[in-house]
Amino acid sequence: MSDLIRLDNLTVTYERHPAVHHISGAFRTGSLTAIAGPNGAGKSTLLKAIVGELRPAGGSIDRGALTRNDFGYLPQAADINRRFPISVADTIMLGAWKNAGAFGRFSRQDAERARDALSVVGLSGFENRHIGSLSAGQFQRVLFARLLLQDARVILLDEPFTAIDQRTTRDLLDLVLRWNNEGRTVIAVLHDFDQVRAHFPETMLIARELVGWGDTQDVMSPANLIRARAMAERWDEEAEACLPDDELAEGGLAKREPAE
Numbered sequence: 613m614s615d616l617i618r619l620d621n622l623t624v625t626y627e628r629h630p631a632v633h634h635i636s637g638a639f640r641t642g643s644l645t646a647i648a649g650p651n652g653a654g655k656s657t658l659l660k661a662i663v664g665e666l667r668p669a670g671g672s673i674d675r676g677a678l679t680r681n682d683f684g685y686l687p688q689a690a691d692i693n694r695r696f697p698i699s700v701a702d703t704i705m706l707g708a709w710k711n712a713g714a715f716g717r718f719s720r721q722d723a724e725r726a727r728d729a730l731s732v733v734g735l736s737g738f739e740n741r742h743i744g745s746l747s748a749g750q751f752q753r754v755l756f757a758r759l760l761l762q763d764a765r766v767i768l769l770d771e772p773f774t775a776i777d778q779r780t781t782r783d784l785l786d787l788v789l790r791w792n793n794e795g796r797t798v799i800a801v802l803h804d805f806d807q808v809r810a811h812f813p814e815t816m817l818i819a820r821e822l823v824g825w826g827d828t829q830d831v832m833s834p835a836n837l838i839r840a841r842a843m844a845e846r847w848d849e850e851a852e853a854c855l856p857d858d859e860l861a862e863g864g865l866a867k868r869e870p871a872e
């Protein structure tokens with residue numbers, strides 16, 4: 613497998629304070645990787661940087677020939693506003709926006725694919741429901757249907773199974789494994805270490821800095837987990853990123869990427 617996304621000494625900061633510090637390594641094409649680590653370890657920040665929502669303060673991310681359209685990104689549930697007055701069908705169709713014509717029209721084919729996606733996640737008949745009326749598990753199924761429609765090469769999931777019932781977790785985990793079997797590269801932030809060990813061949817363990825990255829059984833060793841917790845507890849929230857002066861002079865901020 614070749615490298616698809618390379619991180620080279622990556623640092624991402626919020627107002628000069630590093631959330632992710634000096635991380636290097638690569639996600640290989642077609643890999644299935646869990647990102648694990650204590651609370652506040654920088655996992656969500658890292659995903660946002662990979663997808664291009666945050667700009668590195670130091671180091672770089674090499675995405676090769678990938679463009680924004682190649683990424684399907686599911687943020688943490690807490691970051692998604694469910695009070696927006698939109699139907700299940702329209703929410704799913706947002707996954708097809710890159711296919712929409714000049715006037716934002718969707719094809720009949722997209723509408724059919726949306727119906728199929730809803731059926732795959734077990735929600736046929738929910739098309740006209742308001743997203744605010746769904747349970748947490750049903751809403752997560754809708755977001756997975758949207759990802760299905762998006763048909764992205766790289767799928768980034770931020771805690772996709774948190775606060776979701778067991779049945780839904782099982783169904784959505786099957787979809788994740790199916791995506792990977794189809795050759796897609798999947799990167800998921802996960803808190804359930806049993807789930808990571810059972811289903812994710814590769815793991816990146818971080819505590820702002822890299823603790824380990826590679827074969828899950830090696831990386832998730834008791835020694836590494838203890839080290840990650842100790843690093844997180846020792847972390848000084850007020851410390852500034854150790855970046856060259858010229859990079860700090862540029863602000864060292866987690867800037868939003870300009871739209872492509």
Ligand SMILES: Nc1ncnc2c1ncn2[C@@H]1O[C@H](COP(=O)(O)OP(=O)(O)OP(=O)(O)O)[C@@H](O)[C@H]1O
Nearest residue numbers: 626630631649650651652653654655656657658849
């Ligand atoms: N928008 C922001 N502004 C300032 N600081 C932030 C912002 N987002 C995150 N941080 C800080 O960056 C650090 C890493 O946060 P991040 O959410 O990436 O960690 P995480 O590993 O995903 O945590 P969790 O497991 O609790 O979701 C934390 O100290 C957090 O407080």
